[in-house]
Amino acid sequence: MIVVMKVGSGDKEIAGVVKRIESAGLKAHVSQGVERTIIGVVGQIFPELEGMLEMLSGVDEVIRVSKPYKLSSREFHPLDTTVKVGGITIGGKEIVVMAGPCAVESEQQLLETARAVKAAGATILRGGAFKPSTSPYHFRGLGEPGLELLAQVKKEVGLPVITEVMSSSEVELVARYADILQIGARNMQNFNLLEEVGKTGKPVMLKRGLSATVQEWLLAAEYVLAQGNEQLMLCERGIRTFETYTRNTMDISVIPIIEKVSHLPIIADPSHGTGKWYLVIPMALAAVAAGADGIMVEVHPNPDLALKDGAQSLTFANFHQLMSQLKSVAEAVGRRLANPSIKVKS
Amino acid sequence: MIVVMKVGSGDKEIAGVVKRIESAGLKAHVSQGVERTIIGVVGQIFPELEGMLEMLSGVDEVIRVSKPYKLSSREFHPLDTTVKVGGITIGGKEIVVMAGPCAVESEQQLLETARAVKAAGATILRGGAFKPSTSPYHFRGLGEPGLELLAQVKKEVGLPVITEVMSSSEVELVARYADILQIGARNMQNFNLLEEVGKTGKPVMLKRGLSATVQEWLLAAEYVLAQGNEQLMLCERGIRTFETYTRNTMDISVIPIIEKVSHLPIIADPSHGTGKWYLVIPMALAAVAAGADGIMVEVHPNPDLALKDGAQSLTFANFHQLMSQLKSVAEAVGRRLANPSIKVKS
Amino acid sequence: MIVVMKVGSGDKEIAGVVKRIESAGLKAHVSQGVERTIIGVVGQIFPELEGMLEMLSGVDEVIRVSKPYKLSSREFHPLDTTVKVGGITIGGKEIVVMAGPCAVESEQQLLETARAVKAAGATILRGGAFKPSTSPYHFRGLGEPGLELLAQVKKEVGLPVITEVMSSSEVELVARYADILQIGARNMQNFNLLEEVGKTGKPVMLKRGLSATVQEWLLAAEYVLAQGNEQLMLCERGIRTFETYTRNTMDISVIPIIEKVSHLPIIADPSHGTGKWYLVIPMALAAVAAGADGIMVEVHPNPDLALKDGAQSLTFANFHQLMSQLKSVAEAVGRRLANPSIKVKS
């Protein structure tokens, strides 16, 4: 931590800062510059110190130099983390494809979709039973019956299942059915929920909040990891910007950034990331070209009849085309699609 | 709802859209323009229709013309809502001041602050027992003992209490102690939590999410109102923008906007809205000049020792100065500060 | 400037950084922390150094501690700057009101508006002769004939004139007619133009760019000041955010920020800042409550017939109401409206 003094701050003010640092059991290194004095703080810094030093007389700015996240940081954990689900390894050389409807609507819809995406090469089945909805008047998912359908179709088709959990009181329920617990963007800073999914020990996928910085996202990840659960992956799904053409702006650059600063696998969701089905294929290809460990896409038998997010869902034919192009791009960057034919324990 | 067809879309495509609209029991009004055809949809529109029509061949865009929020809308509820707390009316001619420490730290800190802010004219005591924290390693509040301190100090000093509730499982607990339940920015779209606080029937203050549009905020309010709880007020606390000088950018314009589009009272929180104590006074004055029904500010006996958000807390002297200037500005816009000397039932 | 080394960087990497710093004629202060090594750079730092050090092996981050702006900074120029125009002082105790039509359309429109705003207490007449327009198909101003009308009406009504200059090739022309040269938001980083208006020695008002940080804005101001022209004021006119209800989000907090970090006067433009006439009055009041030295508002005899930006223009009656409320708020914060009855040299 570095304390930057104001231009013209005097000996008394510098002494005040030094005294406060030392009274916290830390060391102060004073360095007199041409314009200003800088005071380095050395020792085991506690988080509240920053705000405290900022308030002292003569202080212009306090700059933190260590990263506030540790467990999710590559500096402290250089080797890649991999997440294991139903015989598949996420975060290695293979690229996983999670596909399925936005919301589970009926047995037929789910079963038909699961069969189609598996036939086209998907590795994991996605489908929402509890759906966050901006408006209380919109479809909010089937709830537990939706979970039961997921479990049933998983068995019939042989694909592990990822589904969202929205509330800490539902973690136990959802964890009984799901192979991967998904935390949605709106819940990225629902800290109780993060701790609850951490405690399950089950694989977790943490979506980035709509306006979360990389640092905030990794601190949210830290809540899960701090519970001893390292089966964690991140998922970019678009951020909020001034652009209105798309629902969100998908931040592809965060993929190589996460790879650099963290050891956690990174997935990309171009369906939510763009909100428009005709952008899903190019953005899925871009994500894999940029280094993503997998993609998550919405597929629906009849997008124009979908109860949720039809405009961003692929048809079976579109999904088939995506998989064929994705295979080529994956190979162009030295990777390959995960083999979906591995057995899933029911 | 209006369907805008692509330039050059033909009779067949128009007929397809009309057919879909009619099959949903609605009427279609086709209007041929110079460049494009527009199709108006008349009838009881259901929310999923928008996405469905967007997918049809020849459609360029679907535009919603009715507002998705109803209960919070001034169009459907022209008269101002007022919230009643401990003999005070929020949303009328009087301006309320909610003041206190960011986090409850100790009996002494809370009691001393409560006495100081009451003496200076505050109407409501704020203080966090459960604190959201970006990092799992920071101070996260005293929990229930913090609530007990709030209740005790409320009795001793005679100020109603507002405090945050972060999880649906804690609503009952917090509601036992608090006069107003606060929903924080990070939980603005925690829909389960919104419904739970709605069910209590207690006054609720809903903070705007960091990247929430006016429409999303009012839809979140709709979740509370839909439970039959009309004792609801909104609170602007800064939005996320590209500017890094401040922690957030406080959106003063949303105050007159809310007044125009909604009947709910609107409070401003310049402490979180700016993150810097020296901006709190000018921004509090600006908020009241722009029409805010109240302000919420953080006050601490020793901001440089605060366990949370010291850099944005006012000292007692600063708060005293704020109240004096606020009085003048309130009167300049034809309002007055609420009288804090009303008895609070313990 | 501070160089933060990566966790685990070794002696060789530290020596490399020290060597580079010393080879640039500067001193390096190495400080070994618990986690990382930090190297302070002391001496006359040149701007390219930051990028150069960032590239060296073992470097995690380079942090600049001195502000890149000097001439516009309050640290180096503690006393307030005032701008003098036609007997009026901007940046002192008095608050100036610049009012008039967005675009000059005709002699009658301009004359009628000038008389009305002067009668209501405006101090300066605004009106665009050269208008930036997002679309090439929209009205782009009368050009030189517009300037002539401004000069003529200035003489008849007795108000100094502010008008925009959009291109360095037109600076001389516009400077012949205008009392204050306005640089629009889209040109905030048109560096040639900034230098040209700097050279005229005339008062300049520099609007903030739509996505300009405080630092970038002050660096743009630096281009004008570096030409020896200190008759400079800044103008907040809304920034671009995710919110779509308003055209821009007016950043009221930047008013006290500029007052803190700079000595230049700060004006607020709620017409462009919001894009909606019914938000202009509350936002003008808020700006003055927050410490603005003046406001700029659009007024039109018939906003519903305006060729440009009618939706954000006040009628004469609205403007009259604004002035009356503004007077009260100005006095509430210890200031007063500038007296407009001072003679203007024609």
Add this chain to the structure above:
Amino acid sequence: MIVVMKVGSGDKEIAGVVKRIESAGLKAHVSQGVERTIIGVVGQIFPELEGMLEMLSGVDEVIRVSKPYKLSSREFHPLDTTVKVGGITIGGKEIVVMAGPCAVESEQQLLETARAVKAAGATILRGGAFKPSTSPYHFRGLGEPGLELLAQVKKEVGLPVITEVMSSSEVELVARYADILQIGARNMQNFNLLEEVGKTGKPVMLKRGLSATVQEWLLAAEYVLAQGNEQLMLCERGIRTFETYTRNTMDISVIPIIEKVSHLPIIADPSHGTGKWYLVIPMALAAVAAGADGIMVEVHPNPDLALKDGAQSLTFANFHQLMSQLKSVAEAVGRRLANPSIKVKS
């Protein structure tokens, strides 16, 4: 254009809107909905009408349904535009690579870089002679001598040259030396400059402004096209968002969006788009996977000695690696790198 009336607006208000529409020589289609009345405007709408109608009594909102851009729109110009430079076609099946130093610093630096990038397969040489700089104290380019070096190196190495023009007064000068005139992000709405480069008839590359929406960008393109110059391409170079890890957030999704809504070629600049050299390769690959017609990257013999933007420049070795991976990704999406060995007329 559609006028949405307020809930509860009456016959008199509707009649007022209809009258105004008809008095402008247009037709009004009134459509009575369940909640509100909607009035469609049919005929040759002029741009000022929107603001005028918004002001009328009873009007809630005016919605434009035709796109304001025409010449750049794919709806009105379905076939792809291609730009021809020195025997190369941009916007067809081949992908062009523009590479070179951020700023021209010396003959040796430019010549060495040009030879290295040509050897690695670049098709066009980039290099700035006039450099926009946020601060007046930073390096701002060599000016005309820089242009002369570009011309000389072009001859010696045989690569066409792209360079930025910053001011309308320098268009003629720069056009004498450059094969492609680049308009930088800060000048995207410098309308005089856009018209001047339009008039030259030379190929133009228009970068997206830091906070420009797709629509504003295409309207800026319209300024060039309206001069009869169709040799125009667009370039994404990162937008401003809340994220601070990168200098900008590169919007890869705008690549397929431009392809959908416009016929103009689209180039991606991952050097400015990210500001960090280690993100350039993954983002260049992502851009091509998403459909970009070319990329522009900064290459420097010694990035750690660069006078400008060293931190985002590739070394020769990095560039070589990029070209090899780019070739694979281009082929994976059915395209190929442009052949650089074509002769350039000097």
